Amino acid sequence: MNLGLDGKKALVTGGARGVGRGIVLALARAGADVITCCRQDSEAARSLERELAEIGGKHHVLRKDLVEPEQIASLFDEIRVHFGELDLVVNNAGAISHVPYEKLTLAEWHRIVDTNLTAAFLVTQHAIPLLGSSGSVVSIGSKSAEVGIPLRAHYTATKAALVGLTRSLAKEYGSTGLRFNVLALGVIATEALDAMPAEQREAMIERYAAKTALGRLGTPAEVADAVLWLASDLSRYVTGATIHVDGGIS
Template identity: 35%
Template sequence: MTSTSSLAGKRVLITGGSSGIGAAVVRRLAAQGATVAVNYRSDQEAAEALVGELRDSGCAASAFPADIGERTQTHELVGAVVSEFGGLDLLVSNAGIEHFGALETITQADFDRLFQTNVAGQLFITQAAVAAMTDGGRIVLSSSVSARLAVRQHALYAASKAAIPAMVRNLAPELAERNIAINAVAPGATATRMAGYAPNYVHPALADVPFPALMRSMSALGRLAQPDEIAATVTFLLSPEASFITGTTIEADGGWN
């Protein structure tokens, strides 16, 4: 596939790229001419099917397994991508895990699992990617609108995602010394498998309200985002058009109240 896009020829790693928002990012970047590394943890079949779809369309893509919650694996992942692609220009840290649960049910294992993937995983994949990047690299991490919302039984997940805006804000001046920009996207409720958990944890007083009606009351646009709408924001932050943006978290939330 030939592309005149500003991302043509860029080598990009997308963690958690086999489904949902990650897969939408993969497709959008590949369509713009980037060479894409699709990371997955366990769903090899989905990752390889996505890579096959892209290759059939003339795009350059490969699948790479790794658990982003393990620091050693994140560094090995970046090493494998660099070895195959000859370098790394862009990183999209999309891998993450959801959690709903009342305070009294939260365990140390729950905390460790959430923060190891959603916080430490994003820090260490950034560490590994920066070491491999030349000047001009761009990085997009994954936060959530949950970081600023009060949602019933969502404290652990929200806390893990709230760490990301602080991370990008504080890494920005350090990485700017190497002409590398780092930002984050905070999606609102999006039509992915993870969104399926939400209706089970609304306030009991709203238990009988149909979820679509609840969504209409909670956001200006009144609907779930489609994964490609979030991917569009990610793609913008990777592009030269975002050259003066770093240390920022963009909320793509449909006007969530």
């Protein structure tokens, strides 16, 4: 199916690995030109550049630390040079840690909040002037925001806040045609899972697959499919929504 994304301009934050990488590649294959950013140089970033070159199109993989507001400003300086405008923004960059609440330091709280929430706020604020009347902003959230998870109070707080931010922006900018939505993810199988020791990996897969209606974990490609839909005119009447891409996890 042609989703009408040929020549569309997209920004995906945190695109070198995992879900972000799947989104970047899916958009490029659908005909969009994609700028993505990652915090540091890595083989993952270099291999993404090679894959994008093989797909073809006008793509750029930039090194930006979105915890630093000046680097977000620099990112948008480059977007203006390369693209001039945007049709889609995907707030995917994120961080997570597992810390007992009584041991959660203010520094770690700020690290997670600055990466998951403040960066999304600033990226979106910078992006709005570049988005046309049919622009779409998608923020990657988590099912955990609804159910809560021990040792992740700081993480789940940021994902819950993304929902509130998104719903407010949907109402504030609805008359302009801009749309804002959240994808609430379940457990997605990424390189982080592959890197686990085999016994631990199999135990995790078995545990979380059993919690889902579909009996398996999700894939980055399946998250990317939802992003493609939200980037296209097929979702033109969808805004302020939290869409679950979680396999029916309980």
